[in-house]
Amino acid sequence: MAMNLGSVTGLWDVGSSMFLPLYLGSAVVLLVAAVVHRHRLLAGRSSVPGSAVTAQQAAYLTGGGRLAIYASLAALHVGGCVAVAPASGGRLVVTGALPAGATALDVAIHQAAGLGWPADRLGEHDRVAAELAMLRTGLERAGLLPTDRVRWTIRGWAHLMQVVVIVGVFWFFTQSSDGGFHLLLPIIALSTAVTILLRRPKTWRTRAGDRALANLRAGQAHLDPAQNPSWRVYGPGGAAMGVGVFGSGALWAADPGFASDCGIPNQLDSSSTSGGGPGGGTCAGSSTGSSSCGSSSCGSSSSSSSCGSSG
Incomplete structure (x- = not known):
């Protein structure tokens, strides 16, 4: 046993002139490869x-499944179509029938x-969760959100x-006999790895998703809350897009x-997301219903139809 340990120690006991160039070169190559691939x-x-x-x-891209619900x-x-029952702790009630053009999530x-x-x-309702999963899948196929495989990679x-x-x-x-320089190297490597690779991005959107959302915001500037838009003028579609x-x-x-009655947090957006994707809206998939973004390109359906009045 002593001879085996001695042999291992001998193989490991190399000077900085041999180990440091090999280690530093390998670390740099791997780091560059990781950054480029990411x-x-x-x-x-x-x-x-x-x-x-x-x-x-857009809501899913901005704030995940929760914002899509909102x-x-x-x-x-x-x-x-819906309202909050008085003094009910945020429980919803149906106040009107859905129109024919309502989305699957609606x-x-x-x-x-x-x-x-x-x-x-x-989000805990089975059908709502299934539609959110379909919505996310469509955005992944469109290249606006990364897939699970990309995040795992x-x-x-x-x-x-x-x-x-x-x-x-x-x-x-x-091999600590040489002191400071050997300590500095792993600290730099550790800091670089943590800063560049271990820190999760603010959002898990792809850059294509960022561009699409930025273009959409520029085109929908009239719905910015700072402009005090009237939802009576822009209707349900404008409300959903806003x-x-x-x-x-x-x-x-x-x-x-x-x-307030719904318990909706103020200003839920991409800065408050968590989990594996925006808003942590990753739900189990389901074949129930159809999604507004269930194909490789984003769907064209929206929440622009008004609901019928209650009868």
Whole structure:
């Protein structure tokens, strides 16, 4: 056993003139490869214009599944389809029938409202969760959101760089006679890996998703809450798009009573997302219903139809 340990120690006991160039060169090559690959993975597609993105798709890109729900709620409420029951803790009630042009998510939320679901728990409703999953899948196919495989690959690069850092730290502690420089190297490698690879992006949108959303915001500037848009003028479609593009603050600005009764947080947008994607809206997939973005290109349906009045 002593001879085996001695042999291992002898192989590991190399001077800085041999180990440091090999280690540093390998670390730089791996780091550059990781950064370049990450950049390419998050590129998305450049052929999706902002005009092809619907209100609920924009909401998912901006704030994930929760904001997509709020965009649908805004359209349904402005159209007279749903409301919050008084003193009910945010439970929804149906106040009107859905029109023929309602999206699959609108239908699911309207169904949940008919069962008295609270607005802040709509994401737990099976059909709503399924439609959110369909919405996300469509955005992934359109290249506006990264797939799970892309996110796993990026994390894999991060874990690989962690191993590189651990090797450097371990070598320092076994070869610490030269002091400071050996300590500096793993610290720099560790800081670089953490800063570039281990820190999750502010959003998990692709750059194509960022561009599409930026173009959409520029084209829908009249719906900015700072412009005090009238949802009576722009209707359910404008309400959904305003929330989808500018966050839940648009709903608070237009109808603070409804937003408060629903328990909707003020200004939910991409800066408040969490989890594997925007808003953490990753739900189990389902074949129930159809999504407004269920194909490789973004769908054209939106929440622009007004609801019928209650009979």
